Amino acid sequence: MNRQYIIRRLLIAIPSLLGISVILFGILAMAPGDPFEELATNPAIPPEVRMALRAKFGLDDPVWQRYLHWFSAMVQGDWGFSFQSRMDVDRLILQRLPVTLIVIGASQILAISVAIPVGVLAAIKPYSIFDQIASTFAMIGFSLPTFFTGLVLILVFSIQLDWLPFVYRADINAKGWAFYGEHIKQSIMPVVVLGLAQAGTLVRFMRSSVLDVIRLDYVTTARSKGIGERKVIVRHVVRNALIPVVTLIALQLPAVFGGAIVTEQIFRVPGIGSLLIAAIQANDTPVVMGVTFIISCLVVLFNLIADILYGWLDPRISFR
Amino acid sequence: MLSILVLGVLVGPYLWPVAINDIDFAAKLQGPSLAHPLGTDDLGQDLLARMMYGGKISLAVGFAAMLVALTVGVLIGSVAGMSSGWVDAALMWLTDLFLALPTLPLLLLVMYLFRDSVKKVLGVEGGAFVLIVIVIGGLRWMPVARLVRAQFLSLREKEFVEAARALGASKVRQVVQHILPNALGPVIVVGTIDVAAAIIFESTLSFLGLGFPSDVPTWGSMLRDAKDYLDIAAHWALFPGAAIFLTVLAINFVGDGLRDAFDPRRML
Numbered sequence: 001m002n003r004q005y006i007i008r009r010l011l012i013a014i015p016s017l018l019g020i021s022v023i024l025f026g027i028l029a030m031a032p033g034d035p036f037e038e039l040a041t042n043p044a045i046p047p048e049v050r051m052a053l054r055a056k057f058g059l060d061d062p063v064w065q066r067y068l069h070w071f072s073a074m075v076q077g078d079w080g081f082s083f084q085s086r087m088d089v090d091r092l093i094l095q096r097l098p099v100t101l102i103v104i105g106a107s108q109i110l111a112i113s114v115a116i117p118v119g120v121l122a123a124i125k126p127y128s129i130f131d132q133i134a135s136t137f138a139m140i141g142f143s144l145p146t147f148f149t150g151l152v153l154i155l156v157f158s159i160q161l162d163w164l165p166f167v168y169r170a171d172i173n174a175k176g177w178a179f180y181g182e183h184i185k186q187s188i189m190p191v192v193v194l195g196l197a198q199a200g201t202l203v204r205f206m207r208s209s210v211l212d213v214i215r216l217d218y219v220t221t222a223r224s225k226g227i228g229e230r231k232v233i234v235r236h237v238v239r240n241a242l243i244p245v246v247t248l249i250a251l252q253l254p255a256v257f258g259g260a261i262v263t264e265q266i267f268r269v270p271g272i273g274s275l276l277i278a279a280i281q282a283n284d285t286p287v288v289m290g291v292t293f294i295i296s297c298l299v300v301l302f303n304l305i306a307d308i309l310y311g312w313l314d315p316r317i318s319f320r
Numbered sequence: 321m322l323s324i325l326v327l328g329v330l331v332g333p334y335l336w337p338v339a340i341n342d343i344d345f346a347a348k349l350q351g352p353s354l355a356h357p358l359g360t361d362d363l364g365q366d367l368l369a370r371m372m373y374g375g376k377i378s379l380a381v382g383f384a385a386m387l388v389a390l391t392v393g394v395l396i397g398s399v400a401g402m403s404s405g406w407v408d409a410a411l412m413w414l415t416d417l418f419l420a421l422p423t424l425p426l427l428l429l430v431m432y433l434f435r436d437s438v439k440k441v442l443g444v445e446g447g448a449f450v451l452i453v454i455v456i457g458g459l460r461w462m463p464v465a466r467l468v469r470a471q472f473l474s475l476r477e478k479e480f481v482e483a484a485r486a487l488g489a490s491k492v493r494q495v496v497q498h499i500l501p502n503a504l505g506p507v508i509v510v511g512t513i514d515v516a517a518a519i520i521f522e523s524t525l526s527f528l529g530l531g532f533p534s535d536v537p538t539w540g541s542m543l544r545d546a547k548d549y550l551d552i553a554a555h556w557a558l559f560p561g562a563a564i565f566l567t568v569l570a571i572n573f574v575g576d577g578l579r580d581a582f583d584p585r586r587m588l
Binding site: 016019139140142144145147151251253254255262265276281288296299 | 428561564569
């Protein structure tokens with residue numbers, strides 16, 4: 001794999017980050033409302049003072065100047081101050097980010113480990129009974145909204161069976177193994193909800209991808225050389241069928257983050273998703289902007305990783 | 321299945337003329353019974369009536385958002401597909417950029433920033449409806465645009481388009497009369513699936529408390545109100561949840577069937 005390809009991908013990622021920041025800033029700039037609005041109704045403050053404050057904070061500057069100002073502050077890590085939590089936005093987000101990444105990562109692993117075998121098995125015998133059942137379940141998983149699955153799981157496992165806690169707690173009174181045990185126990189439901197939603201889509205991708213590959217000539221060649229069916233599937237078919245699936249997983253990421261926001265809200269997981277909702281309810285604009293921006297950056301970053309992985313898995317790409 | 325749902329939502333209110341906001345504390349949080357076939361909520365309001373009202377909103381949002389997405393997508397896709405060079409490249413870059421945007425956080429952001437001012441202009445319910453439809457549609461047009469562009473690139477080289485060109489048809493006439501009708505099949509499939517996606521987004525917004533105002537019963541906001549009463553009134557959450565699920569599932573099955581019907585590569 002050549003270095004030029006990676007560098008080119010990196011160079012493509014920068015304009016998209018810039019574009020995202022322009023869109024975010026545009027939305028913010030178009031939004032009505034003025035930070036000094038309440039001063040206008042205060043009779044003790046003369047209008048000249050309000051105008052002077054506006055001029056001091058650059059609110060009367062042309063849009064592009066305000067954008068440059070805002071952008072350079074974002075790049076330097078000065079993301080503003082959360083009025084609600086009384087701390088800097090970047091520190092607040094950094095505190096919450098690991099939980100979200102762990103939940104998303106675990107659910108992706110769950111989704112991939114369920115979806116790949118099921119998708120492959122369904123594609124080996126298309127339109128068989130197993131395929132029909134798998135496709136139906138994939139369709140169901142893909143149509144179930146995450147907030148409903150979450151509520152049903154709470155209803156069954158927390159309220160009816162009383163097996164799992166339904167509120168995620170950060171302050172667990174235990175040490176050693178018990179501590180980790182409790183953490184795993186309370187993460188099961190959020191991870192399963194998020195993972196199953198993803199698995200439905202992935203099974204469909206995997207199945208059609210295997211169906212595309214299994215008809216190619218090199219698979220017939222491998223079979224006619226007398227290689228066992230299992231080996232043909234695992235070594236020859238699945239390896240190539242996985243290549244497009246990598247990109248599709250990356251393309252699904254915006255949806256995964258959306259699902260994570262809802263899931264965190266249901267189970268009260270202290271990640272960036274529930275931070276976003278809490279900030280919206282509290283009118284805490286710097287936090288809302290910061291979280292939206294960091295999620296967009298993460299999506300671009302993972303897309304970049306997927307592109308690079310794609311080039312590594314499929315050497316034909318690099319020469320284009 | 322889908323037609324039953326649509327019929328139920330449109331005709332149902334005439335057959336079940338119970339007001340959506342009839343408060344009856346004597347009958348609150350009851351399970352399904354003859355007087356209230358789907359039970360009641362914490363204010364004793366009839367769930368069947370509220371479900372039918374919410375269904376009307378969800379389906380309307382779904383279809384309207386799909387129309388917005390299709391209009392924008394077809395427009396951008398056909399402009400990109402007909403023009404080559406930098407216009408095409410710029411439009412496709414824009415499309416890819418929008419594809420990388422995380423939809424839900426952006427939806428939440430726009431709803432959060434614009435909710436109050438749109439409410440002032442268009443009224444509470446109408447404002448929420450217009451805003452939700454425009455935002456969902458505005459964030460879902462990218463797959464349509466890509467698809468239309470790809471179709472245009474292959475169709476515009478076909479003989480029948482060339483014949484039209486040789487006869488002196490203008491560019492607009494070539495597109496509207498000859499290319500677009502032939503490109504529409506796959507677009508309809510994507511449009512169907514977009515309806516389902518829009519319904520899910522709308523209920524998610526309502527569930528998170530940023531969709532329609534809380535006194536308007538939508539399936540999502542009913543679930544949000546119900547989630548605090550799961551232990552004593554599970555039916556309240558189960559019915560609207562199941563309604564969302566069944567609607568989306570039905571629409572997806574229709575989309576799948578259409579895709580199979582349009583797909584020339586379909587094997588045995």
